[in-house]
Structure formats: C-alpha cells, structure tokens
Amino acid sequence: MLDAIQGVLSILSMILLGYILSRRGWFDEQISGLFSKLVIKISLPALIVSNLLNTFDRTMLLEAGAGVLVPVVCMLLLYGVGLLLTRLLDIPPHKRGIFVSMFAFSNTIFIGLPVNIALFGEESTIFALLYYIANTALFWTIGVNGMQKRDDVCEGRQPVYVRFKKVMSPPLVSFLFSLSLILLDIHLPRFVMDACKYIGNLTTPLSMLYIGIVINSVAIEKARFNKDMLAILVGRFLLAPLLILMFVYYLPLPVLMKKVFVIQAAMPTMTQIAIVSQAYKADYKYAATMVTVTTMASLVFIPLYMVVLNGL
Numbered sequence: 001m002l003d004a005i006q007g008v009l010s011i012l013s014m015i016l017l018g019y020i021l022s023r024r025g026w027f028d029e030q031i032s033g034l035f036s037k038l039v040i041k042i043s044l045p046a047l048i049v050s051n052l053l054n055t056f057d058r059t060m061l062l063e064a065g066a067g068v069l070v071p072v073v074c075m076l077l078l079y080g081v082g083l084l085l086t087r088l089l090d091i092p093p094h095k096r097g098i099f100v101s102m103f104a105f106s107n108t109i110f111i112g113l114p115v116n117i118a119l120f121g122e123e124s125t126i127f128a129l130l131y132y133i134a135n136t137a138l139f140w141t142i143g144v145n146g147m148q149k150r151d152d153v154c155e156g157r158q159p160v161y162v163r164f165k166k167v168m169s170p171p172l173v174s175f176l177f178s179l180s181l182i183l184l185d186i187h188l189p190r191f192v193m194d195a196c197k198y199i200g201n202l203t204t205p206l207s208m209l210y211i212g213i214v215i216n217s218v219a220i221e222k223a224r225f226n227k228d229m230l231a232i233l234v235g236r237f238l239l240a241p242l243l244i245l246m247f248v249y250y251l252p253l254p255v256l257m258k259k260v261f262v263i264q265a266a267m268p269t270m271t272q273i274a275i276v277s278q279a280y281k282a283d284y285k286y287a288a289t290m291v292t293v294t295t296m297a298s299l300v301f302i303p304l305y306m307v308v309l310n311g312l
Contacts, residue, residue: 009299011111011204011208011295012292012295012296014204014205014208014209014212015208015209015211015212015215015292015295016212017208017209017212018208018209018210018211018212018213018215018216019212019213019215019216020212021209021212021213022212022213022216022217023216027209027213028213029213029217031213032210032213032214032278033278035206035207035209035210035213035275036210036275036278036279037279038202038206039202039203039206039207039210039272039275040169040170040171040272040275040276040279041170042170042199042202043199043200043201043202043203043206044170044171044174044200044203044272045170045171045173045174046174046195046196046197046199046200046203047109047196047199047200047201047203048136048171048174048175048178048200049174049177049178049188049193049196049200050193050196050197050200051109051129051132051200052129052133052175052178052179052182053178053181053182053187053188053193054193054197055125055126055129056126056129056182057182057185058182058183058184058185060126061179061182061183067127067130067253067257068130068133068134070244070247070248070251070253070261071130071131071134071135071244071261071264071265072134072137072138073247074240074243074244074247074265075104075105075134075135075138076138077243078103078104078235078239078240078243079100079103079104079138079142079143081103081235081239082099082100082101082103082104082235083100085099085103085231086099086100089227089228089231091228094282094283095228095282095283095286096146097143097146097147097148097282098147098273098277098282098283098286098287098290099228099231099232100143100146101139101143101144101146101147101269101270101273102232102235102236102269102270102273102287102290102291102294103231103232103235103236103269104138104143104235104240105135105138105139105143105269105270105273106135106236106240106264106265106266106267106268106269106270107267107268107269107270107271107295108128108131108132108135108136108264108267108270109132111267111268111295111298112128112131112132112263112264112267113125113128113129113132115263115267115302116128116260116263116264119259119263119306120256120259120260123256124256124259124260127254127256127257127260127261128260128264130257131260131261131264131265132264135264135270136171136175137172137175139270139272140169140171140172140175141172143273144169144172144276144280147273147276147277147280147282148280148282171272207271207272207274207275208271210274210275210288211271211274211288211291211292214274214278214284214285214288215288215289215292217285229290229293232269232290232294233293233294233297236266236267236268236269236294236297237266237294237297237298237301240265240266241262241263241265241266241305243265244261244262244264244265245258245262248261248262262305263302263305263306266298266301266302266305267298268291268294268295268297268298269290269291269294270291271291273287273291274287274288274291
C-alpha cells in the first residue's frame with residue numbers, strides 16, 4: 001500500500017516541479033504547447049507501440065478478448081452517464097467534452113500500471129494493460145471526438161476526410177498499428193522497439209511538467225470546489241470501480257484480473273486529457289486543474305480500495 005501511495009506521490013512531484021519551474025520563468029505557454037505536441041505526436045504513440053508489442057502476442061490478445069469487454073461496457077455506461085450529467089448540471093458547452101472524458105476514462109498507464117504492480121506484483125501487468133487497451137481505444141475515438149472544437153457547428157459541416165483526420169490521431173493510429181502487428185504475428189526489429197521504449201518513457205515526465213505549467217497559469221490555490229468537480233470525483237472514485245466490481249463479481253474471471261480492473265477503474269482522470277484539450281482548443285486549464293485534483297484525491301481512495309479488494 002505504501003508503494004502504491006509513493007507511486008502517486010512521484011506523479012504529483014513531477015507536476016510540482018513543472019509548477020515551480022514555470023513560476024521561475026523556465027517554462028511558458030510556448031513551451032507547454034511544444035510539450036503537448038511532443039506527447040501527442042511522438043512519445044505517446046511510441047509508448048503505445050512499446051507497451052503492447054512487448055506484452056502481448058496473438059494468442060494472448062485473442063484469449064483476452066472476453067476480459068476486455070468488461071471495461072469497455074463499463075466505460076460506455078460511464079460515458080453515457082457523463083453526457084446526462086452535462087445536461088443536469090448545466091456544464092458549459094466548451095467544457096462538456098472534457099467533463100465526460102474525465103468522468104469516464106482513468107489514468108491506466110501513468111498511475112494505474114505502477115500502482116497495480118506495487119499492489120499485486122509483475123503478474124498483474126497483463127491485466128492492467130488489458131484495461132489500458134479498452135481505455136485507450138474508447139478515449140481516442142469517442143472521447144477525443146467529444147472534446148474537439150465544434151468548428152463545423154459555426155462554419156458548416158466539415159468534409160468527411162477532415163473529420164476522419166481528426167479521429168485518426170497519432171496515438172489511435174499507433175494503437176491500431178500495434179494491434180495489427182500482434183494479430184499478424186509480425187515483430188519489429190529490436191532497435192525500433194528500443195527506440196520506442198526510450199521515446200515512450202518521455203511521455204510521463206513531459207505530461208506532468210505540462211500539467212504543472214498549466215496549473216501555474218490557472219492558480220490552483222484559487223480553484224473552487226463546485227458541482228462538476230464533485231461529479232467527477234464521484235464518477236472516478238465511486239461509480240467507476242463499483243460498476244466494474246458489480247460486473248466482475250459473479251463472472252468466472254481470474255481473481256487477480258478482477259482486482260486489477262477495479263483498481264484501474266478507481267484511478268484519477270487521464271493526464272492526456274489536459275494535453276489533448278489544448279491541441280483541440282478546448283478548456284485545457286480546466287482539464288489540468290481536474291487532473292491535479294483527482295490525482296491528489298487518489299491518495300485517499302487507493303488505500304481504501306486496497307482494503308476492500310482484500311475481501312475478494
């Protein structure tokens with residue numbers, strides 16, 4: 001449990017470093033834009049290729065198909081509830097896509113993977129990445145589509161190829177590319193995999209530094225606890241893990257898979273949301289604030305769920 005908490009603290013420490021360096025003038029909005037492009041177009045696609053190809057082969061991927069359905073169904077339900085809440089809570093239009101994504105999708109790789117390894121050991125890696133597959137596929141399709149600036153509303157309907165280009169983001173392309181290689185049993189040369197690993201390792205520190213820069217610009221100490229913040233906290237740390245728990249409790253799945261899925265569902269919101277929201281001209285300051293708030297809140301909820309899971 002202490003290892004899991006320290007994993008979250010390491011993330012918060014990197015955010016704090018970005019905040020401090022930004023306060024001292026090392027980073028500005030131009031640098032944050034550069035970090036955003038590097039993560040979205042370079043390091044995150046490399047991370048996806050490295051993680052998937054180093055973990056799965058065709059047999060494992062096909063056998064895991066049934067298990068992936070559980071988080072897919074739960075995240076789709078969460079996304080639907082999030083859409084309903086944007087109406088009930090009267091979330092401003094420019095925040096709705098961000099709100100729904102933060103409500104539905106969790107930080108499965110930056111925090112979820114190390115936390116699960118700390119809690120359950122290396123054997124939990126495969127199950128953690130199964131959840132990551134579902135989370136990634138849905139976020140980079142329906143999630144990103146909902147966060148994009150709706151220029152077509154005010155400028156007329158955009159051509160099909162423009163909308164297709166927006167959906168086919170570099171991370172989604174690398175995800176589909178990786179799945180294709182696995183299913184076709186094609187192996188990339190070792191130097192390519194090593195390069196993807198090293199470049200992919202830039203994703204976490206660049207993302208955390210980026211969030212720290214944005215937090216400096218929004219003055220996190222002035223953030224007010226409001227209804228949409230409460231809704232996201234409830235969605236991330238109560239509704240999401242409870243949904244998973246309800247689905248897996250009676251299913252004939254490995255006990256370790258059940259525990260890992262619950263922990264993955266109870267993670268804070270995805271850090272990529274803050275970066276993607278800037279790329280699509282959404283309210284990235286709102287996103288960065290909520291990423292930080294939910295990450296801090298996870299210090300309380302992760303130990304609680306560990307105690308609950310000991311009863312499974």
